[in-house]
Amino acid sequence: MKGESHFPVLVPLFALLIVIVIVFTYYRYVIQGDFIMNVVSGCDPTTEKCFLPSCSSAEDPSCPPGPYKKIVIRSGDAPRCLENHSCEHFACDNTSLCTETYCSDAVLEDGESCAP
Amino acid sequence: MLSSFIHLQYCYDYLVNQISIGLLLYSHIPAAIAALMFGIFLIFQSRKRANVTFFMVCLCFATWCFLDLGSWFAFLGSDSMMFTWSLADLFAPLFYFFSYYFLYTFLTEQDLPTWQKSVGMGLIIPIAVWILMGQKLMLYDANTCEALENTGFNYYQFCIEGVFLISCLVLAMVLYRRAKDAVQKRKVIFATIGVFAFLGFFLSGTLGVNFLVSDSAVAFAYNFEIYGLFGMPILLVYLGYLIVKYHAFDLKIFSAQALSFALVALIGAEFVFVSSVPSIVLVAVTLVLTGAIGILLSRSVKREIEQRERIEKLADELEATNDRQEGLIHFIGHEVKGFLTKDAGAFASLADGDYASLPQSLKPFVEQALIESRAGADSVASILKASNLKKGTVAYTKELFDLKELVRATLEKEKVSADHKGLTLLFNAEDSSYQMNGDKGQIADHVLRNLIDNSINYTTSGSVTVSLRREGAKILFSVKDTGVGITSEDKVRLFTEGGHGKDSQVVNAHSTGYGLYIAKQITEAHGGTIRAESEGAGKGSEFIVEFPAS
Known part of the structure; x- marks a missing residue:
């Protein structure tokens, strides 16, 4: 699709955000107990x-x-x-x-x- | 076994006083596993977008189930509870987004436009950022072993889930209006019902629970959300069934693979119960054999389905080729017939002396050319007629008429040909009524004249006898000759399109092979039958036509 050529990293970036949230949430609550x-x-x-x-x-x-x-x-x-x-x-x-x-x-x- | 996981006895005691641990496990784990397995199963069948997005719905929902279960099990530790509780509220809007994505790809068979993906993801990003910043859960209340939620966050979450839900409805309405046929409309309705029920069920459960929690009038309000989970796998299977039904996904392959998978799962589950080495070995061998047979069965079914699809495709291509060929025959036939008719007209004018008297030496050639041109035009007309009959584009003008008079008139015209060959042309008709309803012209030209002509052409000496009699409600018309006869080999080809007898063109060079085919089509169009009888080569033949009398 035409639009996809301008936003080829849209979905991977979003997926990366989700992974970052998971990792940092784990660090905050489980590792640091913050x-x-x-x-x-x-x-x-x-x-x-x-x-x-x-x-x-x-x-x-x-x-x-x-x-x-x-x-x-x-x-x-x-x-x-x-x-x-x-x-x-x-x-x-x-x-x-x-x-x-x-x-x-x-x-x-x-x-x-x-x-x- | 559970005691090894209890880090906070206080929270464990608090939980079991509130709700059954078994109920928690049975409401969450089967729903999660069913969703996950079903999603994985579908994505292994096909990587179509609808299957992939459906898998994402199942994955996010299953993840939410496990995270929600973790948020109940505060006895594992407040840290893990806070972690799972905060993330559960990220995966809930995710499976709402993927549900909309699935509905779009399933109904349109296209990828979601980039702007819609951007909007959907954009709505979820604030939730992700809030969770990242630790703003989703305000604190952990160790007295009730629960987290205190940020109500503003909750309202935002419910709003965007509502947006996705309403978007599904709007999408369905737009696509329903655009749907070209009833099948597509039904697909829109069923898919939307499934997705809307799935999401609506979930939202009403969580929204209701949130209301009860904020009201503080009901103790243990979170208990009520688990009852909604029992219905979720049913809705997921319903949606999966739609994918199977509407994506021409053959149910045979699906059933074969589902059966194999279920068998393998059941046998694999035995590992939990067996303890002795011989039993484990036996279960392992059974598992491997079942798996192998399951794979072979699925492959065999798949091959069969592929072959059938290939045959259907070839049949469609053949039909298309036949249609193109028919069109070509028509075009060429009309062109050639036109030329021959003009030639016949020119020769007729010359023979009649319309322009000048012809020299005597030239007359026989012109007359012969006229006969040949007319015969050529008739041959082409026969081929075109056969083609029209095959396509079903021939119209009949039916009227009540006397078949006996029609036969008499036809015989008058054919007498010239018979006399020319020195044949005796006889007519026998019983004294009876021969009124019938039909297209007089078509019957005269293509049935009566054809059969009498054939007998004359294929009889070198002797006679041609035309008979007419009544048998109850039927009129029997027959043409019997003392001609070349019909072999059993030729009988098979007699009434077929373009079917020639083995030596027919030796006896009759102008035979097109369409005359009897046309006679049969027209006879049958009038509710009649036609057949040929002969004792073999050189023993003459008889053609019998039966018409229903009026």
């Missing part, structure tokens, strides 16, 4: 301002078992036990992209309450 993870972790209500779960973990597996704090962390920097909800105690270190959110009136969402 994505934000939203997770809850155990919290000591005697020393920290903790969230209290308003649900029952027996009925809802996603319901935290006890007082918790919210953590937003770069997945590549997080230990495996964190996303597996099996870390005994986790605290952000200052060297990685990590924030801990403790309970306060300003951050409460529907169904959440703070531990006394």
Whole structure:
């Protein structure tokens, strides 16, 4: 076709783009772990301002078992036990992209309450 | 076996509480494998554009199935889940694009125009760039083992999938209007239904799920999308069937190869269950033998189909050649007949003394030339008549007439020839009614006169007896002579086009071989039959014609 003579690399370029996306996406997520993870972790209500779960973990597996704090962390920097909800105690270190959110009136969402 | 893949027990427990792992596997894997196998199968049959683009649809859909399954299996790790989830939303619009591409190539049998390829790819590029920049998924929620999607991205994706879907409809409407015949129109309808159902099914599923997810009123909203996957292979097979049906792809080859493939797959699957060495060897040998026989069977069927196609092609070429030959005969015949008729006219004028009295010594030559010219014109007329009869372009003017009177009139004209040869011309007619419906002129010239002429020409001495009688609803006309007779060898060629008896031209030099063929065609056109009887060479012959009486 006449048009094809002007765009002979159209399809190969597009295919190359797809391959690049696949490769770079793999590198970003699997190799580097370069994505934000939203997770809850155990919290000591005697020393920290903790969230209290308003649900029952027996009925809802996603319901935290006890007082918790919210953590937003770069997945590549997080230990495996964190996303597996099996870390005994986790605290952000200052060297990685990590924030801990403790309970306060300003951050409460529907169904959440703070531990006394 | 599954436990070795569980890296996040929390997510595994969360998943099994939500949905059956078996349901996830059975909804995704058979659909993916069926699509992939079918696509590969079709592309191995033919590299036509429709088959290649259909393969791309199947490949992208199968890839999407595996990636979507990966996005469910967060227990493999959040990293792999994020990877597969983000890419699944690249392959979904890709198979929409290739579905449109397939529909276009299938219906038009041409490649998609470059500008349409550019537009299609251009619509998908922003999705690819968003994924490349990591903007497709906002974050991973480890509490629900799900990713949070960029809603703007989702809306864009649904919009372009809708664009491809609507483009399919528009294309179908344009091509339907342009379709030349009912077959092409049906092809457009069936193909569009298949593609539209395939894409529409998918889009409604994902769109509906997306609505449920954003509403947050329904728990585990993503569960609902898997039910749509069960219908996808059916639609893919439907589309594949269309390719087979409308691309003159012989179903015999397809069936033979599909059967062989299914057998090989079934036998190959046994490797999963056998463990002992003898069993493995036995299965391997069976597999190899089945594969070999399958290949031979497919090749044999393919060869048979190719031969048949070759024969059909040759038959078409032969028909075309015959048509051209008929045209040439007509052209030449008309030209020659014209010349001979003019010559006959000139000789007739000379013989009649229209211009001047002819010298006596010249008269016999002119009279002979006149007879020869008229005979020549009659011969050419016979050949043209035969050609017209064969083509079915002869029109009959039918009327009610008395066959007995027609025979009497014909005999009056033929008496001169019979007397010239010293033959006795007899006529026997039973006292009965001989009314019949037919073309008087054609019957007189080409049936009655032909048969009587033949008998006179092929009888050197003796008599020619013409008979007419009734047998129930039939009128029997016969011409019996004491002439050269007909051998069994000649009988076969008697009523055929251009068919001469072995020595016919020795006895009658002017024999064209078309007279009896024409007599037969005209007799049969009047619902009658004609046959010849003879006891052999030198024993005379009898020609019998049966007409239906009125």
